[in-house]
Amino acid sequence: MSHVHETSGNAANRVKTLVAALEEAHVLTERELDASIEAFLSRAQPANGARVVARAWVDPEFRRRLLADGNAAVAELGIDLAHWAPVKLRVVANEPGRHNLIVCTLCSCYPLALLGPSPAWYKSNAYRSRAVRDPRGVLAEFGxxxxxxxxxxxxxxxxxxxxxxxxxxxxxxxxxxxDALGALVTRNGLIGTALV
Amino acid sequence: MSRIHDMGGLHGFGPLAIESDEPPFHHEWEARVFAINRFLLRAGWYTLDEFRDALEQMPPAEYLEASYYERWLFALESLIRRKGVLDVPGR
Structure with a gap:
């Protein structure tokens, strides 16, 4: 474990150096960074995704709009998807006999605004490599x-x-x-590694 | 040619490590890396495509060795070096 610890310590120092250089250049301050993390974490939460799903369960017209144009439908609920850059949201529906699973094999793309920061397993080499080759094996590891x-x-x-x-x-x-329906929806259910 | 980041279908990475009650970030520096990237992207220093490209330039052996946010840190450092810290649009 000492290797991991050392690497992390080294990274922490590199980040300190980086922040100091950005402060020195008047690009940003440490305080602004910390405030931006807090603001982001308070806004980007799986509760947003759960709210979208609960609405789709009770309102067939909303469900139809959500599946046709995800961006427009979540905007109706006041959710802004463009946390870094414009993204296209596609919502895929589980049905009897049909299940959907999401991965980003190239990196970690993920609807942050609807799900909050992604879990470490989503970004892991194991998930990225196996989800497309052995989805049933991956799902079994989630029970x-x-x-x-x-x-x-x-x-x-x-x-x-x-x-x-x-x-x-x-x-x-x-x-x-x-509200009660939204409380049933889990983050993993929105990624497809769990059922709701 | 496929680079190491193109992981779909690769073998040998073993089972998943699934944490329960996982925090959004495991170290303060990870949150800072995330926030710096978000800030510079929104300020127009570089695009998301440039950031991804910078990540994908990481030498394969280092990429495999690095944690997720260590890869991000590598990309940030290389983009900031390339763009020049004093060349600050919009501020």
């Missing part, structure tokens, strides 16, 4: 078992195109409020 008759579609994100899974509404939630 998610799908029947052999369920077709899995794996969506490979790019810098321009980001995906969100619309899970199936759980049985027995007919009377549930939109």
């Amino acid at each position: 998610t078992q799908l029947g052999d008759d369920v077709e899995i579609t794996v969506w490979d994100s790019t810098a321009e195109a980001r995906y969100l899974v619309l899970p199936q509404r759980p049985a027995g939630t007919e009377g549930a409020s939109e």
Whole structure:
């Protein structure tokens, strides 16, 4: 473990040097950086993705718009997707016999505004390499078992195109409020590594 | 020619390491790297495509050795070096 620790210590020093150079050049200050992290973390949360899904479960017209044009539909809920650069959001719906899984094999593209910062496993070499080759094996590591008759579609994100899974509404939630439905939706359910 | 970042389908990386209750960042410097990149992208220093390209220029052996945010740090440093710290548009 000492190697990992050392590497991280080295990186911390390099970042200090970088921040000092940017401060010196009046590009930004450490305080601005910390404030921007806090602001980002308070805005970009999986609760946003959950809110989108709950709305789609209760409002078939919204669901139709969401699947047709993800950007426009989430904008209706006041969610801005362009945290760094404009991105195209495509929402893919799970249905009986059909499951969707999201990966970014090239790096880590991910709808941050809807899901918050991505988990380390999403950015890992193991997930990036295997999700497209052995999705059932990957799902099993999350404890998610799908029947052999369920077709899995794996969506490979790019810098321009980001995906969100619309899970199936759980049985027995007919009377549930939109808020209660949103509380059932997990981040992994929105990536497709879990069912909701 | 495919570079090392093009990982889809590769073998040999083993099982996933799935953490429960994972924090958004594991070290303060990771959050800073994330925030610097976000700031410079939004300020127009470089585009997302340039950032990705800088990541993908990392020598394969270093890329495999590095953690995720160490790769980002490499890309940031190389872009800032290339662009020149004093060449600051918009401020």
